[in-house]
Amino acid sequence: MDTLTVRSHPGTRAVPSWAILAVACLGQFMVILDVSIVNVALPSIRHDLDFSETGLQWVVNSYTIVFAGFLLLGGRAADLFGQRRLFLLGLGLFTGASLVGGFAQSQGMLIAARAAQGLGGAVLSPATLTIITTTFREPAVRARALGAWSAVAGAGGAAGALAGGILTDLISWRWILFVNVPIGAVGLIVARLLLTETRNEDAPRRMDFVGAVLVTCGLTAFVWGLVDTDTHGWGSVSALAPILVGVVLLAVFMFYESRVKAPLVPLRLFRSRSVSAANAAMFCISVAIFPSWYFLSLYVQNSLGYSPLVAGLVFLPQTFTIIVGAQVGSRVIARFGVRALVAAGGLISSVGLFWLGQIPVTGSYIHNLMLPSILTALGLGVAVTPITLAATTGVARSDAGLASGVVNTTRQVGGSIGLAALVTLAANHTRSLRNEGQAAASALVAGYGRALEAAAVLALLGALAALALPPLGRRGGPADVADRTDSGTAGGASTGERPASVAPGTVSRPG
Structure with missing residues (x-):
C-alpha cells in the first residue's frame, strides 16, 4: 500500500495512505x-x-x-494556505458551531449555528478532496480512493436521516448536533498527527471575499423569495422583491468574476465541455434528489405515524444502496465511460422519484417507500463518482482545488434551490386542494406527491444534460491520454492548460 511521509513531526515516519483516506472521508462524511x-x-x-x-x-x-456560498472560497483557500491548515480550521469551526446549535434556545440561535456549521463545512469539504488527490497519485489507486470518498459523500445524505431518527427518538433532537462534538474532537487530534501540510504554489495569492459574499447573499435572497411565495403568492412584492434582488446580486457576481484578477470562479473553467456538462448534470440531480429526503421524512412521521427512530430506519436501505452504487460506478467507468453512467444514474433516479410521487395517505412500506427509494438512491450512487470525475477533468493544475469546490457548490446550490422550490410547490398544491374541500391528510400527501413528481422531471433533465459530456473515462478513449502524460502536450484541456491531477485516471482532453 502507498505511504505518505509526514514532515510536520520530529523525525520522519511513514503513514499508511488508508489512514489519510479515513481522515479525509471522516471530514466529508460529517459535512454531508x-x-x-x-x-x-x-x-x-x-x-x-x-x-x-x-x-x-x-x-x-x-x-x-x-455552505454553497463559501465553498468556492474554501477550495481556493485550500490551494493557497494548505490542506492541513484548512482541514483543521474547518473541522474546528464545524465542531464548535455544532455545540452552540445543540444548546439553541431560539429560532435565530439555531439558524445562526447552522449557518456557522455551513461555513465550517465550506472550509473543510474542499480540503478533504485535495488531501485525496495529493495523496493518491497512481491513477488506479486514486480512482478507488475517489470512489470511497464519493460513497461516503453520497451515503452521508441518507445516513443523516437514520442517525437523526435514532438520536431524536432515544435522546433529543439536540443530539443531532451534539454528536458532532466528540467525533470532531477525535478528528482534530488524528488529523494533527497524520496530515502533512501541502499547498499549491501556483495558486493566486489573493482571496475573493467580495465574490463569496455576493454569491451567498444572492442565493439567500433568491431562496428567501421562493419561500415567501408560499405565504404571499407569486405576484406579491414581498416575494418578487427578494427574488429580483437575488437575481441582480448573482448577475453582479458574474460580472465581478469576469473583471477581478483572482476570481472566486474563473469563468474560463466552463470553457471545458466536461466541466460545464458535469455541473449541469450535478445541479439537476441535486435539485431533484436531496429535497426528496425532506418530504419522505415528513411523510413517514406526519402521515404514516412513524416514530423518529422508525423513520430513520426507513432510510437504511438507501444508505447501503448509495454506497454500493458509488463503488460500482467508480469501478466500471473504464468499461462504460462517464457519459453513460451519469445518464443511467439520472434516469434510474427519475423512475424512483416518479414512483415515490404516487404515495397514498396510508402507504405500504415495501411498495410505496423502500423499492422506489432504493431506485432513487442507486441512481445517485452510480452517477456521483463519474460526475465528480468529469467536473474536475480538463482544468489547469493550479485550479484543481477550485474545480472540486465548483462541483460541490453546484450540489449544494441545487439542494437549496430545489428544497425551497419544491416545498413551495407542495405547500401551494396542498392549499389549493384544501380550498377545494379535500381532507387535510390527503391534501398534504398529494402536495408531497406533486413535489416528488416534479423532482422526477428534474432528475430526467440531469440525465439529458449528461449526454453533452465528452466520452470520458472509457478504456481506449481520450481519457487514457491523461494517464500517459503530465505535460498536457497529448491531452491539453479545452482551455489549453495542463490537465488537473484531480482527475483520477481519466481524461484530460474533451472528445
Whole structure:
C-alpha cells in the first residue's frame, strides 16, 4: 500500500495512505451528514422552537446556502494556505458551531449555528478532496480512493436521516448536533498527527471575499423569495422583491468574476465541455434528489405515524444502496465511460422519484417507500463518482482545488434551490386542494406527491444534460491520454492548460 511521509513531526515516519483516506472521508462524511441529519428531527424542532411550516426549512437551508456560498472560497483557500491548515480550521469551526446549535434556545440561535456549521463545512469539504488527490497519485489507486470518498459523500445524505431518527427518538433532537462534538474532537487530534501540510504554489495569492459574499447573499435572497411565495403568492412584492434582488446580486457576481484578477470562479473553467456538462448534470440531480429526503421524512412521521427512530430506519436501505452504487460506478467507468453512467444514474433516479410521487395517505412500506427509494438512491450512487470525475477533468493544475469546490457548490446550490422550490410547490398544491374541500391528510400527501413528481422531471433533465459530456473515462478513449502524460502536450484541456491531477485516471482532453 502507498505511504505518505509526514514532515510536520520530529523525525520522519511513514503513514499508511488508508489512514489519510479515513481522515479525509471522516471530514466529508460529517459535512454531508449534517445536510440531512436534521430532516427526521424537523417535527421535534418545530414543536420545541415554534417554527412555522415554511420557516422550518431554514433549519436546512441556512446550512446549505452558506455552505454553497463559501465553498468556492474554501477550495481556493485550500490551494493557497494548505490542506492541513484548512482541514483543521474547518473541522474546528464545524465542531464548535455544532455545540452552540445543540444548546439553541431560539429560532435565530439555531439558524445562526447552522449557518456557522455551513461555513465550517465550506472550509473543510474542499480540503478533504485535495488531501485525496495529493495523496493518491497512481491513477488506479486514486480512482478507488475517489470512489470511497464519493460513497461516503453520497451515503452521508441518507445516513443523516437514520442517525437523526435514532438520536431524536432515544435522546433529543439536540443530539443531532451534539454528536458532532466528540467525533470532531477525535478528528482534530488524528488529523494533527497524520496530515502533512501541502499547498499549491501556483495558486493566486489573493482571496475573493467580495465574490463569496455576493454569491451567498444572492442565493439567500433568491431562496428567501421562493419561500415567501408560499405565504404571499407569486405576484406579491414581498416575494418578487427578494427574488429580483437575488437575481441582480448573482448577475453582479458574474460580472465581478469576469473583471477581478483572482476570481472566486474563473469563468474560463466552463470553457471545458466536461466541466460545464458535469455541473449541469450535478445541479439537476441535486435539485431533484436531496429535497426528496425532506418530504419522505415528513411523510413517514406526519402521515404514516412513524416514530423518529422508525423513520430513520426507513432510510437504511438507501444508505447501503448509495454506497454500493458509488463503488460500482467508480469501478466500471473504464468499461462504460462517464457519459453513460451519469445518464443511467439520472434516469434510474427519475423512475424512483416518479414512483415515490404516487404515495397514498396510508402507504405500504415495501411498495410505496423502500423499492422506489432504493431506485432513487442507486441512481445517485452510480452517477456521483463519474460526475465528480468529469467536473474536475480538463482544468489547469493550479485550479484543481477550485474545480472540486465548483462541483460541490453546484450540489449544494441545487439542494437549496430545489428544497425551497419544491416545498413551495407542495405547500401551494396542498392549499389549493384544501380550498377545494379535500381532507387535510390527503391534501398534504398529494402536495408531497406533486413535489416528488416534479423532482422526477428534474432528475430526467440531469440525465439529458449528461449526454453533452465528452466520452470520458472509457478504456481506449481520450481519457487514457491523461494517464500517459503530465505535460498536457497529448491531452491539453479545452482551455489549453495542463490537465488537473484531480482527475483520477481519466481524461484530460474533451472528445
